[in-house]
Amino acid sequence: MTKHKELAEKVLSHVGGAGNVYQAWHCVTRLRFNLTNKDNVDIEAIKQIDGVLGAQFSGDQFQVIIGNKVADVYAELEPLVENEGGGKNDQKSGKSGVISSVMDFISGVFTPILPALAGAGLLKGFLALFVTVGWMTNTGDTYAVLNAIGDSVFYxxxxxxxxxxxxxxxxxxxxxxxxxxxxxxxxxxxxxxxxxxxxxxxxxxxxxxxxxxxxxxxxxxxxxxxxxxxxxxxxxxxxxxxxxxxxxxxxxxxxxxxxxxxxxxxxxxxxxxxxxxxxxxxxxxDVAGPVAGLLLGGLMPLVIMTGMHYAFVPIAIQNINSSGTDTFLQPMMFISNLAQSGAAFGVAVRSRNKALKQLAASSGISAMIGITEPAMYGVNMKLKKPFIYAMLSSGVLGAFAGWYGFKAFALGGLVGVFSIPVFADPSGAVGAIVVAVLLFVLSLVIPFVLVLVLGFKDIPEENDSTPVVENKKEIVASGKEKAINSPLKGELVPLKDLSDPTFAQEIMGKGVAIEPTENRIIAPISGEVMVLPDSQHAIGIKGDEGEEILIHIGIDTVSLKGEHFKAFVQVGDRIEVGELLITFDREAIKEAGFQTVTMIIVTNTPDYLDVLPMNESGLIFEGEQLLTIIR
Incomplete structure (x- = not known):
C-alpha cells in the first residue's frame, strides 16, 4: 500500500467513512469535505495522522491540511469515496450559515479549475516578462500563438x-x-x-x-x-x-x-x-490604497486560514476582465506568502532544534512557491512570534503596494516566486517588474531579520533533558505538544480583556475565553471528569496525558445555583473528545444579569513550557483546535 493511499484511508475513516462524505475535493494544500454528520469526525485522531499538518472546520466545511502532496492523497481518496458510495446523500445534516454556505460554494466552484487558470495565467505572465526584457515582441506570430493558448481559459x-x-x-x-x-x-x-x-x-x-x-x-x-x-x-x-x-x-x-x-x-x-x-x-x-493594503496584506494569513480568499477569486477575475489588472488579491497574497516564507527561514537559522530547523527550511521553500500552510501551521503559528512578525511585515509592505498601485496583469495560480511574471506589464514598461522584484526581496528579508533579531521561544529537542525553571517549578522540556479542542462555538476573547481579574491575570492558568453562540459544551479532550459543582456552571477534566482543563461558563454564574445549566456527566466519568458535557441557556443567563463568556483554562500551566492559543480573536467552531500545550 502506498503512503498516500494509507493516509487517504486513515483520513476517510476518521471523518466517518465514505458514507458520511457528501462531497470531497481539494485545493492547493487541503482536502475539503462536506459531511452528512460532522459529529462523526474524530478531529483529534486526524491531527495525529502522519502527513497531516492540521484539521479544522471552516463553517460547515471540514478541511484537512496536507500540504504539497494533497493532489496525490486526493487521487487515492476519490475512488474510495466513489466506490464505497460516499457522496450519494443529497441532504446534509444541520443548517449552514449564509456566509459559510457561500464560502463553501465558491471554493467548490473555483478549486477544480485552478490548475487551468494557474497554467494559462503564468504563461501570459511569462509572455509579458519576455516583452519587458526584450526577448520577444508583442506583434510576432509566436507571441500571437502563445497568447491564444494563455488567453483561452479566460476568454x-x-x-x-x-x-x-x-x-x-x-x-x-x-x-x-x-x-x-x-x-x-x-x-x-x-x-x-x-x-x-x-x-x-x-x-x-x-x-x-x-x-x-x-x-x-x-x-x-x-x-x-x-x-x-x-x-x-x-x-x-x-x-x-x-x-x-x-x-x-x-x-x-x-x-x-x-x-x-x-x-x-x-x-x-x-x-x-x-x-x-x-x-x-x-x-x-484607488482612494485608500495604503489603508486597504495595510489591512488586507496584514490579515491575509487569517483570510487564507479560513479559506475566504476563494471568495475574492471571482472579483479578481472580473477586475482583470474589466480593467486588465488585479489590484488586490494577488499583490497582497504575493507579499503575505513571502513574508511567511521569510519568517520560517528565520526560524530555520535561529532555532537549535534540528527537527524544527529542517521543518522550517522545507516549509519556507513551500511558502516561497506559494503554499503557505506548512510554514503557517507547522512553524510560525506554533511559535507565535514569527507569525506576528510575518503579519506585521506584510501589512507594512501591503500599505506600500497599495500606495504605489502594485498590480497583477494576469491570474497566476500559486502566488510566490514563480508568479513574479504576472506582475510584468504587457506593454513592456519596466517599472512594474522592478517593483515586483523589490517587494519579493523585502517580503522575505524583513520578517527574516525580525525573527533573527527579536527571536522567539524555541522548542527544545525531545532528547534535551535540561531542566527549565518556570514559575519556581522545575519541569523537563520535551518539545511534545498536545492539542486542546474548542468545547463550544463562539467568538474568541483574550483572557486579559475579561472583567474577572482571576482569569484576566491568569491566576488560574493560561488559556482563552469564548463568547458562545450556541448552548452546549463538549469535551475538548479525552479523560476523566474531576470537578463538577452542584451549580453545574463549570467542569474540570484531567486528560489522558495529565493535562488539567477547566471550562467555566460565564462570570459569577455560580450564583445561579444550577438554574439554566444541565450536566450530562458526573464526577469520575470517563469522557471522550467531542462528548456532550453540559447544555445551558445563554439568553436566560444574560437576562438574569450575568455574562456568558466562557473560559477554557489549563489549570496546571506550570507543568508546561507554554500554553499557546491558536488565535486570540475571531470565530471558533466546536471541535476546532483552540490551544496547544507544549511540554
Missing part, C-alpha cells in the same frame, strides 16, 4: 465554470455547457463587439422581452447564476414530464425556460453585479 471561462458549478450543485454538466455555449454564441458576441448592427434581440415577438447585447467572454457571475437556475428548473421539469419521453423533452423544456431568462434577466444582472463588485474594490484601492 472561454463560462465553459469551465459551467462544468465546475454543475458538479458542485449536482446537475447535468452537458446541459450546463449548453447554457455557456448559448451565452458565448457568435451571434451575441459579434453584436457585443460591434461587428453587426444588432443592438438588442426580441423574443417571441414580445416587445417587453428585450435581450441586451452583451459579451459574456471571461465573465464569472452570469454563468454561475444561470447554472443554479438550470438545476432547479431541470429537476422540476423531470418531475412533471413522463419518464418515457423525459430523455428528450426534459432538456428541451429546460432550455426553453432557462436560456431566455438567462439572456434576458440573469446574464445582465450577473454582469452588472460583477462589474459593481469590481468597481468597489478598484475604488477602494
Amino acid at each position: 472561454f471561462l463560462p465553459f469551465f465554470l459551467a462544468v465546475s458549478t454543475a458538479r458542485k450543485v449536482k446537475t447535468n454538466e452537458y446541459l450546463a455547457l449548453i447554457v455557456a455555449g448559448t451565452m458565448m454564441y457568435p451571434t451575441f458576441i459579434d453584436a457585443a463587439n460591434g461587428l453587426t448592427d444588432q443592438t438588442s434581440f426580441t423574443l417571441f415577438n414580445l416587445s417587453f422581452i428585450s435581450i441586451p447585447v452583451l459579451s459574456y467572454a471571461s465573465s464569472v457571475i452570469p454563468i454561475i447564476l444561470s447554472v443554479l437556475l438550470l438545476k432547479y428548473v431541470y429537476n422540476g421539469v423531470k418531475k412533471v414530464v413522463p419518464s418515457v419521453i423525459s430523455l428528450m423533452f426534459s432538456p428541451l423544456l429546460t432550455f426553453l425556460i432557462v436560456l431566455p431568462i438567462t439572456l434576458w434577466i440573469i446574464g445582465p444582472l450577473g454582469s452588472n453585479l460583477g462589474e459593481g463588485l469590481s468597481t468597489v474594490f478598484v475604488w477602494l484601492f
